[in-house]
Amino acid sequence: METHTRTNSNFNKTFSSMDILMIAFGAMIGWGWVVSTGDWIGTAGVVGAMLGFILGGVMIFFIGMAYAELTPAMPECGGEHVFSMRAMGPVGSFICTWAIILGYVSVVCFEACALPTIITYVWPQFLQGYLYSVAGFDIYATWLATAIVFAVFITVINIMGAKTAAKLQNILTLAIGAAGILLIAASVVTGNPSNLEGQMFAGSGMQGMMSTIIKVAAVSPFFFIGFDVIPQAAEEINVPLKKIGKILMLSIVLGVGFYALVIFSVGYVMNGSQIAASYNGSGLVTADAMANAFHSTIMAKVLILAGMCGIITSWNSFMIGGSRAMYSMAESYMIPKFFGKLHPKTNTPYVSILVVGLLSVLAPFAGRKMLVWIVDAGNFGCILAYCMVSLSFIILHVKEPTMPRPYKVKHWKFIGAMAVLMSAIMIMLYILPGTGVTLAPQEWAMVAGWTLLGVVFFIFSKLVYKEKFGYYAQLTVGETAGNETEEDTSIPARAATNLMAVEASAPDEWNHGFDYFLPVNLVFGQGKVEQVGKIATVHGSTAMIVTGGNSVKRTGTYDKVRTLLENEGMDTVLFDKVTPNPLTTTVEEGAKLAVERHADVIIGLGGGSVMDAAKGIAFMAMNDGDVTEYIYGEKTSDKALPLILVPTTFGTGSESNGFAVMTNPDNGDKKSLRSPALVATASIVDPDLMRSMPSGVIAANGCDMLCHCIEAFTANNAQPFTDALALYAIPLIANNIVSLYRGEGTDEQWSKVCLAGTIGGMVINTAGITLGHAMEHPVSGLKDVTHGKGLAAIEPKAIEATCKYNRFKFGRVARILGGFTAEDCAPRMRTLLKDLDLDVTLTDLGIEKKDIPWLAGNARKVSPGNLVNTPGSELVTTEESLERLYESML
Template identity: 65%
Template sequence: MEQKTSSFDRVLGAWDILVIAFGAMIGWGWVVSTGTWIQDGGILGAAIGFLIGGIMIFFVGLTYAELTSAMPQCGGEHVFSHRAMGPIGSFICTWAIVLGYASVVCFEACALPTIITYIFPGFLQGYLYTVAGFKIYASWLAVAVGMSLLMTWINIRGVKAAAKLQTILTVIIGAAGILLIVASAITGSVSTLAPQAFVGEDTGTTIKAVLAVAVMTPFYFIGFDVIPQAAEEIKVPLKKIGSILILSVVCAVLFYALVIVAVGLVLTGPEILASENGTGLVTADAMAKAMNSATMAKVIIIGGMCGIITSWNSFLMGGSRALYSMAESYMVPKFFAKLHPQYKTPVNALYLIGFLSILAPFAGRKMLVWIVDAGNFACCVAYCMVAVSFLILRKKEPDLERPFKVAHYKIVGGLAVLMSGFIVALYVIPNSGATLVWQEWLMAGGWAVLGVIFGVACKRKYRERFGLLVDIISNEDAVALQSSDEEISVALDRAIDDAIDKILAERNLTPAS
């Protein structure tokens, strides 16, 4: 293990890391997918499904909270899994999470110009070609590529600049969501909600419908784990980091559940179905009816647009830090460990993920849906490995200082492993409803092969340094260590001088002047 002080600037406060995590979890789904959730589980059924899914993520989040407070280093999962499973386990875990983050960044690059077409129907100009049934337009590509360049530039300028952007956009998302919830509570009616509260004619069918929503929900909560990636850039007490991580999960769960109920208070079943078959923006149509203004629908759309950018921003931040941590351990080319001389950001890692987000729009949305599904699968694999690492380290390093310490760790860790493992299994088991299609397996497999190539090449090049875990120590510890080294050096010099003087004295000689 190698020790060094952090090369990052500690600039993120408590509010910064809360909005980074919350903004990552609240993307565009609450605007475009609410109608689907309601049709699958009913209003209350879908809301309960999100609460159940939130509980599943809550247990995984607890393992992250403890490990992050105990090992506040850039890379998060990379460090946790390395301490528990060694370099091979760490490589698999971190490489998986990089795929997850990069896939979301690529998808958001396509989602943003797609939203603009909802606001400005005449936006699509300059037809170029079609990919898997999706038409690519010059105006669509220009916005996607331009925004990719801007987001990469903002992140290179420093994590604080990215956090400021995140704060502004998250406030807009929260304001739009709260406005919908309040307006629906005032103008809506329980009589509208009651007939569509649940799906199914009997208790068994209803429970299955609720669970179907619950199983899907963890995919909308991916993002809280960005906090461990930027741990070296956080300047709050370690115990507080864990608490904020858990708070971000709770806030996201409540946001989703309340938005679903708000829609059900305003729109009837037939209206939701008509909205799904029309614009597909059920949440926006609910706002229009609640406020009795078609213009207000665009407030929700703008909120969703901000959600795209916050997710994009967070995952660009998290993916670059994960790649940087692998390069620091000589698992991928050291090229990716370079920090910007002025802004102290992993500039080459940001260039790579930013470049992928520039290329992605040229492939169209269908291919990116496959990439995101493969990325979600990879994220869930990483979650399961972190939960296992949590249990291993409680046994392997019981005396490790844990500022945020989880009570009943066996129960919490066991549930986290089972729940995340269950989600992974759903991706693998045929006819589970979430099974990856062959295109998605091809992408996940291709990423795995690329990882093997990187791993083998770096093992040959760096030899015994491959998988070297870098332990970050504080500046105070570094000063103390340096002082200790100097004291040892002085003591050794004195001992050598005394030994020489003794030998000379025994031979009746005097030291040479």
């Protein structure tokens, strides 16, 4: 299994310490303490039942310790999926995650039936409109409608956002806790020790008592299932890593304490005969104990309402857990990829949530009896996953002893062995007859059906996704470590140092020799536009100013340049028909005007499109034929009118290279005209002229210039001078562009970014561009989208596809952007793009799946040189590969 790395999360950090404690604790204290306490006391007595739960808690404690260490060590969405993937590989991970999804989904479905059933306890007249029966359970219209309404409600809450779900969880869990505390406190005041007489233990003799205690201990661990939701949502937790392990263990301790104290409270306020009467009557022994403790039947209903809150907290927690587990499998291409879609606004795995929600809507139609079978089968799935996680805990200590472990368990061999033993014992309890939790034939049928569905998904994913099956991108611990100590982050730091040492010894691509030629005259600095007249007058008496629509006129830049030219005695001609993504027809029209007006020099005043058009006009004014003939190499020339470029936007780099990109309106081809004659006679780069750039243009052009530098640095044609320039420019962009976008840029930052943009044009002139630009040109040629936005949708995926073919250079870029390894380059770029509000897809830009064949074919048609210049070009630039890449960008 090939392991990749990433340094940024796809999820929002929304869960606080309280949130994750309430998610785990709320999952554990559902409805069972309201309806089953009388059964536990009847089986083992009050003290015996308490000891049974404490013994069960000890069993879970060892498993919890394994989870407590693994979760902060791998704080990624999916929990068990990630642990088992690192330890056992894709097959083991599939089994483990598929098993626990059964557990989560079964509880969600069961709670959908439990809620209306509890309402029936409080209000028997609630059941109206008999429909049919399943396995002896009568289904009524009111019962069914209530279940469906709440299923939809919980689903919507979870899609609305993790924080919304957490707020609901906090409120309801606190309500349950408050009711439990009221019962415990009231029992101490109104209870009587005499009530314990005759019911402290059940069974005759020591052997009989131990037997009954073990019976309760055998079932008690299944009431503590829920702490494992924490690792499922670990990527969304905004808490220092070491603290996550502590909170996980605290949730188990609170769960054990809650159940033990509730058992004691019931036995302390009700004697044996009262408990027996209640158990054989309403069956809600805990509610009757609440009534006795307060001498009020109203308080019994209060406790029942708290129990109903427990149903919703369990439901909500396992909805969170189940959807995240599905998402993680989809991210690893183990189930259909659409399960991994995140909501564009709330960043929740909404497809997985909808699937779990749909199952909870459909489940009540099967009746409560069948769902009891399903939840028992689901518990078996959870315990199987626990066992595999415990084994993973041991395997990873052997396999990865130096893994950063913010919460490190002492005596890991003993803890691991006990965790495996305890989980294995619980598995055997489900298998061996007479344990009280042995699976019935119907429940084994449920396990078999779920297993068969898993086999279908396994085979489907293997066939469809092929080598992608089992893909895993490890999240670097340092990214989410919060306020950890230096010791916690020393290992990633050492890893980065080692990688840089390896990079330093990497072979140079240019040791076979290289050429470098760029005769551009750069005039750079604030106020340098004042020299435009003196520079232009050397070339003649008539200057044609090429520009776009209104921006340079509106800002006064056009009038200023025209005046500076006229002050030197020059005549001016205006051509202002250039549009974004300039057309070949526009260039032809401008060249015709330049010839007619006897222009001696062309002044390109504007952004990248204007400068490209000005280059084309200067070239075609001195050459015959159609510009497309020169673009496709049917004709060549080294003649052009003198050209002065005055950029009013940074980023395109057109002022410092010898090509001009144009779009043919007849066929949508977007391709560059290339000639040394297109290198400007002079380029005046004045940061003061850039100040009027809209924020959207700053963001898009910032993306463009960063792509120029990264592509030139990693290109097959790279050489020492382009490498040095690109490495100088990349941090100038990364460290300053966001401030400019937010309107906070200083004079120094404006100068740095403008310089970086010019350097970007210089390096691509020599080293060329690669896959990202090759794939973007067809997009903006087809849909006329902003070039920088198109690159934002394309470049991260292009980097992911090519980084392994030049790990040394992509790793170096990643470290400039804040990562460690080559695989961190794309995630770090995504982080920067998010800060620029450029988190876009091709779908956002109007591209549809039906467009992909044309895009892939056109990329190969118009950019064959750029594709060959791409690292790993033989594998990643075939038409089939390009189509797959385009589809991944939708």
